[in-house]
Amino acid sequence: MRIDYAFELAVRGLGTKPSRTFLTLLGIAIGVAAVIAIASLGAGTRMLITNEISGLGADILAVQPGRQPSGFADIASALYSKSLTQRDIDALLRKGNAPHIVAVVPNVLVPGSVTYENETYYPQTIGSSADFYEAMFDIHPSEGEMFGDEAVRENASIAVIGYKVNQELFGDASGYGKKITIGGRKFRVTGVLPKLGQVAFAQIDEMVLIPHTTAMKYLLGQTHFGELMVRVDDPDHVPRTEYDIEATLRDVHGLEQGDDNDFVVRTPAALMEQVGSILLSLTLFLAAVVAIALLVGGIGIMNMMLVSVAERTREIGLRKAVGAGEGDILLQFLFEAMLLTLLGGVLGVVAGACIAYGASIAILTYSSLDWTFVLPLGAVAGAVAFSVCIGLIFGLYPARKASKKSPMEALRYE
Numbered sequence: 433m434r435i436d437y438a439f440e441l442a443v444r445g446l447g448t449k450p451s452r453t454f455l456t457l458l459g460i461a462i463g464v465a466a467v468i469a470i471a472s473l474g475a476g477t478r479m480l481i482t483n484e485i486s487g488l489g490a491d492i493l494a495v496q497p498g499r500q501p502s503g504f505a506d507i508a509s510a511l512y513s514k515s516l517t518q519r520d521i522d523a524l525l526r527k528g529n530a531p532h533i534v535a536v537v538p539n540v541l542v543p544g545s546v547t548y549e550n551e552t553y554y555p556q557t558i559g560s561s562a563d564f565y566e567a568m569f570d571i572h573p574s575e576g577e578m579f580g581d582e583a584v585r586e587n588a589s590i591a592v593i594g595y596k597v598n599q600e601l602f603g604d605a606s607g608y609g610k611k612i613t614i615g616g617r618k619f620r621v622t623g624v625l626p627k628l629g630q631v632a633f634a635q636i637d638e639m640v641l642i643p644h645t646t647a648m649k650y651l652l653g654q655t656h657f658g659e660l661m662v663r664v665d666d667p668d669h670v671p672r673t674e675y676d677i678e679a680t681l682r683d684v685h686g687l688e689q690g691d692d693n694d695f696v697v698r699t700p701a702a703l704m705e706q707v708g709s710i711l712l713s714l715t716l717f718l719a720a721v722v723a724i725a726l727l728v729g730g731i732g733i734m735n736m737m738l739v740s741v742a743e744r745t746r747e748i749g750l751r752k753a754v755g756a757g758e759g760d761i762l763l764q765f766l767f768e769a770m771l772l773t774l775l776g777g778v779l780g781v782v783a784g785a786c787i788a789y790g791a792s793i794a795i796l797t798y799s800s801l802d803w804t805f806v807l808p809l810g811a812v813a814g815a816v817a818f819s820v821c822i823g824l825i826f827g828l829y830p831a832r833k834a835s836k837k838s839p840m841e842a843l844r845y846e
Contacts (some may be wrong), residue, residue, distance in 0.1 A: 468781055468788065472789075473792075479804050496698065529679075548612045555594065559646065587645045590619060595625055608624050730826035777819030
């Protein structure tokens with residue numbers, strides 16, 4: 433039997449029960465739609481994080497306290513680690529230890545609210561060097577100026593605030609020159625940033641920058657840092673500088689050979705690779721879970737085809753009586769199953785793309801993330817191919833059962 437004729441018979445067979453056909457392929461379509469939506473959102477997330485990491489600059493390394501996390505206990509202990517102090521900065525800035533480092537700036541996170549008169553807001557308050565943030569993120573105040581090393585050395589009570597912080601505390605007025613309260617201490621606003629949204633991993637609009645020395649002495653009462661940001665003179669020197677940082681800090685911390693580091697050095701490339709690996713694993717896991725739904729849909733295909741074979745027993749007997757062989761019957765019903773799953777796969781791809789696109793629009797509308805809609809063509813091709821394979825696998829038994837029917841018994845079937 434010719435392939436085109438087998439295809440025509442398959443289309444006719446599916447068209448005899450359109451409602452049942454639609455409900456059956458719906459199971460496949462839902463599974464494929466879920467796969468496409470997950471793959472699209474996963475690719476969008478990967479692109480977002482990649483762009484954010486790239487925004488940090490190829491010449492920036494981050495040093496964080498605590499061991500490299502291998503479990504929840506390590507993550508929890510890193511939050512309370514006190515391994516990074518001023519002596520580490522002094523050691524890293526010695527040219528003999530790390531010749532390619534041009535700047536080391538600590539970060540400390542200050543929890544709590546910021547108030548002005550009767551207004552209160554909970555921003556992200558960071559103790560650091562505003563000049564460093566200006567250079568790293570290429571951000572410049574719309575009013576006033578950033579503070580630098582002099583303010584840090586003098587433990588100055590000054591602050592640079594983001595656009596949203598200014599709106600929440602001062603409304604349409606400018607907060608420049610006014611005094612806000614952080615942790616019971618007055619800080620004079622020396623700079624107001626324009627509306628910038630998310631820059632790299634930082635939500636600049638919701639940020640308050642104060643000198644880290646002031647934060648540590650007057651607000652936190654601590655001598656250790658939450659993170660060190662290290663700038664090198666050339667991105668090509670990042671691998672060498674990573675080695676120099678590790679060697680220097682191990683020596684400062686008195687770590688012997690075989691001892692685990694009590695700090696973690698993160699480079700943009702390593703962070704990008706790590707995040708990409710985590711996202712890929714998560715996407716594959718979710719896709720595998722959804723694939724189970726496709727298998728369940730395949731069982732539904734098999735059940736429908738068995739019912740169809742039983743209902744069309746006389747048709748099978750009649751076709752065999754006029755000369756159709758077992759291979760012809762097998763091909764006809766196998767084509768029906770594969771066509772059914774192919775239609776379900778195509779419908780699922782369209783639905784999944786629409787869901788992912790709608791989610792992308794919602795993310796762009798209701799968040800400040802620079803989200804990009806991505807539809808991975810590999811996932812589309814794989815989902816459609818997998819759905820056709822489901823039809824082939826689960827349609828083979830009903831098709832074989834139909835091809836083995838005896839013509840005489842089939843014609844006598846009521």
